[in-house]
Amino acid sequence: MRVPSLHLLRAFLETARLGSFSRAATALNVTQSAVSQQIRQLEQEVGTALFQREGRQIALTDFGRVYLKLVGPPIAALEEGHTTLRAMTGSSSVVLHLSRSFGSEWLAPRLADLAAQHPEISVTCMFLSPGDSPGGNNGDAYIASTSRQGDTNDFVIEPLFSTTICPVAAPHFGPVDVARLNDYPIIHTLRRHDDWQTWCMAADVPLVARDKGWSFESSSMSYSAAKHGLGIVMAELELVSDDIEQNRLRRVSPVSAPSGHNYFIAYARSRYERPALRKFRGWLSKQVPG
Template identity: 35%
Template sequence: MLPLRSIAVFHAAARAGSLTRAAMELGVTPSAVSQQIAALEVQLGTALMTRQGRRIALTEAGQRYLEMIAPHVERIAEATLYVRGTLSSASLIVRATPSFATKWLLPRLPRFLDAHPEIELRVDATNEPTDFTREGVDLEVRHGEGEWPGLMAEPVAEERFLPVCAPGLVAAGSLRAEDLGAHRLIHSVKSQVKWAAWFAAQGLPLPASRRVLFDRSHMSVDAAMAGMGIALESTLMLGDALEDGRLVCPVAAPPEMRRATQWLVCPPDRLRHRRVQAFADWLRAEARTWERESLEKLKQAAKKLVCS
């Protein structure tokens, strides 16, 4: 008889990387999780996991076993949800970073939902990269360099990185780059374009000014709008804050710093699914529109500074 309960518990623990987190997910005690895994190891005649402090690590046999069972466990879970009626055959699961999901994706989602009422969309906002062999995610917008072997990865859009702050803190275009050191700088620690690179592009050292650090771009943007300091952020993450005046660029002629940091990612065969292709096509169209409108807005803002 297959030890299905023990297999499910092992899968949950391996995915969580912790007996405690797996126990919370399953609604049991950590000792119950440990007992189920031990029973499975007895049946298989080999060790599957080892403890490393509070975390667990898979043995070579455990890793191989996980690779073999994971797709089937995920399919069983999806089938169970489908039969229960909580997951339809038209469900689409999209993963995105919290900052991208909050600042860019969410304001535009109504257009996708109106265009595709037959698709039941779930957005999973997390910075954890998807393991497409083990998780039921269809498509991901991933932050990074775009190099993930075996996956289709295409840039969402070309972003521009600008200093921004609340207009009540510093007026638009009123500072030179060397003046920024007199103000608190807001650092987005996971950004691919940081203050040190911005100053270096103008031949200046990073000033030893007051600073505050955030590990999420949306927090840096919100802190800047609250008047906490001057942030260096991507136009992709600024939303409508520049257009509606909640944020301004305090530097008259900021250097052109462009980069793609958000990527549309999935296994190539996923694009054969119509719902996945529909979302990918919609995202590409929205990104093209955003790039065109964003560039025009930046040009208009530059003209206003020249005329003022």
């Protein structure tokens, strides 16, 4: 069965929403006669009347009400998707691909400042997944660490910052003896599986067992679990600085160690001079730790 044309479905949806051919015509910027013809054509295609007509009054038939429930949500989703894509590709848009933890923990808390300074810029953030090829993404830039840096020939690379790691826990978690970490519930982040070992060696304390405790795929979930008191998590301090400052997390040791994660932003070379991206670049450079 052939799917009716979109302009016929939109005429039906507007007429059903507004309860009038004339008001639907105004909303669609066409004539009332055009809307009436489109509704008649749609009724011929579906094989039944969708509206009851009594003089100038119209109302949905039982079949019309069923049809509205069936086609209304998909058409709304299609229009929303079109609007979203237009916004993402507009001249004032910036599309970023980045890790979930960097976006949630470091970038998101700072975007209000970007909005205040550049309200004309629209930012879309999309999370990178393991195995993603940055060159296959059509965004303006991607943010990652050296551990996942790939082919960068088509990008202008600018360093952001390196991170340091330290175990943290919720303020109410209680005192922690770091020499006996295996006695406490430990939170592991699967994508940063070496961080506990790296820190324990730097702090000269017994290694934390990898097969005990809680394990989560992303840093964001690990940090959220720690904030709710589940256990001690190894954190990149630069990504949880706001949580520490606002007393949602606290360090359980004064010792920190280099994580080996060096964050950078890779701007698509073909889009590097776009006005919106130039403004974003200038803003971002001021957010990077000295």
